[in-house]
Amino acid sequence: MPTITMRVEDAVQRRSFLAGSAGVAAGVTATAHGRAAARTSDPAGYARTTARLREQYWTHEPAHLLPRVAGHVRAGAGLLARRPDPRVAVAVAESALLVSRIAFFDLQLGAKQVEPWQDLALAAADTAGDGALGAAVLGHMSFAPAWSGRGGEARGRLDAARKRASRGDAGPVIHAWLDAVASEAEVRLGNPGGAFPLLDRAADVLHPAGAAAGSWSAAGPPAWLDWFSGPRLDGFRGAAELAAGRTDHAKATLHRTLAGLSPDADKQRAVTLADLAGAAAAARDPEDACALLHRVLELVEKQGYATAVDRVRTVRAALAPWARERFVAELDDRLAAGQQAPPPAPDPAA
Structure with a gap:
């Protein structure tokens, strides 16, 4: 030690x-x-x-x-x-x-x-x-390579996370979360179809057939694992459905996500609303998409969440055919007004 x-x-x-x-x-x-x-x-x-x-x-x-x-x-x-x-x-x-x-x-x-x-x-x-906590760290280490297209690195880190989790009593929630993260990696890597088997397995693990809610563990997940739940798993699924072109399914899943989120889950709420805006854009309803994006920005302005702002910009790019519409111009004005210099951060170099 x-x-x-x-x-x-x-x-x-x-x-x-x-x-x-x-x-x-x-x-x-x-x-x-x-x-x-x-x-x-x-x-x-x-x-x-x-x-x-x-x-x-x-x-x-x-x-x-x-x-x-x-x-x-x-x-x-x-x-x-x-x-x-x-x-x-x-x-x-x-x-x-x-x-x-x-x-x-x-x-x-x-x-x-x-x-x-x-x-x-x-x-x-x-x-x-602590194998569960180590697995959680390795799972987080997979995000950056997945988001930047480095599929082998992302999948390798997720494999390492699963091995770490399997060495101890990590509990089902961490295993379900790792599958959810892997599903997002597949979406980011251009393989949304590969996300659904992972999401199905995560759902089976998180909510076993015939088991009462929470009955998988007497103690429940560790206190630090506060970023994942059934509604958040729905959020992963809704994003995958949207990427796969299953717009109507995505809308239903994302609305289910919103209904299940706790009052303090504004970060997930912002991301979910942005994904719903993406679904509206895909359904050629740009005005509804902009209205949803304004709701995202209201949440971001209260606390700040760059990941949600990224989703807003992704949907805004999909609104290019309606760029001259008043409601898109108003969104552009709000986005421009919200731009600011990045905050200082602890220096990692001695």
């Missing part, structure tokens, strides 16, 4: 994960970071702070939350170096993964700002011996 724990600490120090740049990005001084670390000087306290930050991901502005979570990771790495504890290692892994999620999905920062955090999260999950 000490050797692996020091590897986590060394990774943090080598990449300056917790260097002053994270504090500067949030306008926080090194002294303030020290006080925060003092408040999380025991494993239980550190875990409580981890849970609070996890909850804030769904409600707080990402550019402000990012440096706070980065500082929390530094405090945890230091705590691990002083007193190896699997609970802290799990919390460090979860928090480093959260930084990478904010950087990738919310702010769309580059690989240099995302990948080192994923590396740290994986090292900490290994330190804790």
Whole structure:
């Protein structure tokens, strides 16, 4: 344990994960970071702070939350170096993964700002011996290559994630999520037909035939696995149906997604509305598509979510035949008004 724990600490120090740049990005001084670390000087306290930050991901502005979570990771790495504890290692892994999620999905920062955090999260999950959390990290590592057309790399990381999950009691939710991620990878790689067997398997795993909801596990999924559920699986399916040209099916599935989302799921709600706008555009109803995109932008303006804005721009490109219509021009004006410089981020290079 000490050797692996020091590897986590060394990774943090080598990449300056917790260097002053994270504090500067949030306008926080090194002294303030020290006080925060003092408040999380025991494993239980550190875990409580981890849970609070996890909850804030769904409600707080990402550019402000990012440096706070980065500082929390530094405090945890230091705590691990002083007193190896699997609970802290799990919390460090979860928090480093959260930084990478904010950087990738919310702010769309580059690989240099995302990948080192994923590396740290994986090292900490290994330190804790948590196969499910390690699988979750590897699953997230598949997004970037899938979105950039590197199919072999994306599928390889998903295979590694499944192997990691199978080595421990990862539970069905992580297995279903990995299949859902794999389905999105197939869509992104131009193979939407390949998504549906994966989505069917995920549904069978998540909701076994003849089983009561949640009966697959007495304890349920781990608390950190808060980004996946039955309605979110429907969201993956709706996106695949849209990509496959099954517009009517996509509409029904995406409306089912919206109906099942919790009140704090505005990020998924924004993506789902954007996909519904894509379905409206495909059905040659550009005015409805624009109305839906305005709803997306209302959600994005409250909190910020670059992934949803990307979906908006994708649908806007499909509206090119109606570019001279007033409702499209109004959408263009709103998109132009919302453009702003990317936020500062923790510097991953020492």
